[in-house]
Amino acid sequence: MKLHQLRAIVAICESGSIQEASRLLHISQPALSKGIKELETELGVPLLVRSNRGITATEYGERLVRRARLILEEVRRAREEIDTLKGLMDGKVSIGVSPVTPGAQFIASLNRYRKRYPKVQVQIHELRPSKLMEGLREGQLDLALSSLPPSRNGDGFQWTELYAQPTVLAVRKGHPLRGVRSLQELRNEEWLLQDSLEQSRVGLMFEHFRVQPPERVIECASVVLFSELALNTDAVSYWSVRVLEHVQKLGLELEMLDLAEQVPPMNISLVCRDQELMTREAKALADELVYAYKSPHAPKVGEAGVR
Secondary structure, eight states, rough: OOHHHHHHHHHHHTTTTHOOOOHHOOOOOHHHHHHHOOOOOOOOSEEEEEEEEEEHHHHHHHHHHHHEEEHHHHHHHHHHHHHHHSSSSSOOOEEEOTTOOOOHHHHHHHHHHHOTTTTSSEEEEEOOOHHHHHHHHHHHSSSEEOOOOOOOOOOOOOEEEEEOEEEEEEEEEEEETTTTTOOGGTTTTTTTEEEEEGGGHHHHHHHHOOOEEEEEEEEEEHHHHHHHHHHHHEEEEEEHHHHHHHHHHHTTEEEEEOOOOOOOOOOEEEEOOOGGSSOOOHHHHHHHHHHHOOOTTTTTSTTTTTT
16 A cells, blocks of 8 residues: 555545545546555455445445544654654644543643643644544544543553542432432433443443433533533433532532432543554653642642642
């Protein structure tokens, strides 16, 4: 496989058109078609198919495109790292966070990192947990702070648990089930989660207590809209205590449920790919994050020197 072939199939799949891919890559359409044909011949499978919806990838093509994005991203990062060592650029690191990422330690680690590496460009992306993992797989993120359980993701990433956030279940004020005491009484209710039941710790809770999981689940990645839905529907919502306390200061009235079953904490983990594939900028930020969250001597926001 050649890099120009991988760039070609990614561009065609993303644009849905050889003509558009040709324009984006500044390569003639015959040259693009030839590159794809050579790639199909080498692999012995069809990668693209034409239809009235344009050009789409076959199952083989989808798998190749997924890998190709990562390969091309690694090539770009390799060039950036070499340029950084040559002194031609100052480096870049991209980190993904979820809406429930604890802020104090993150800010403390970022402040120290910025003092040590003031010229490094830091990009912070807030995404739902499943999108964080997708960004890591496709090479768009160097690191992620995820609330997903590691047991749900046997994907070869390195997981370092940093922080356990206490959580609660809540319902709107005056909800008819606000006094329930068991998980079983809630399984027929509608639930409000920031990610899918299968990927969240709520799913693990139902498994652990051997209760049939709910069939009606609303997934909402927006913290603001999540709060409004929790306030104005009968859904049972799952919160980190930190976020719930924050929204309650804004006047959101919710009632926390007091169940016999323990609600699992929303643990935050640092997730990254193999250390050998990380840039030195990413490794340095990872070290700062581990120190900020796990060291008992790490400064916290509000202490001297931390703003």
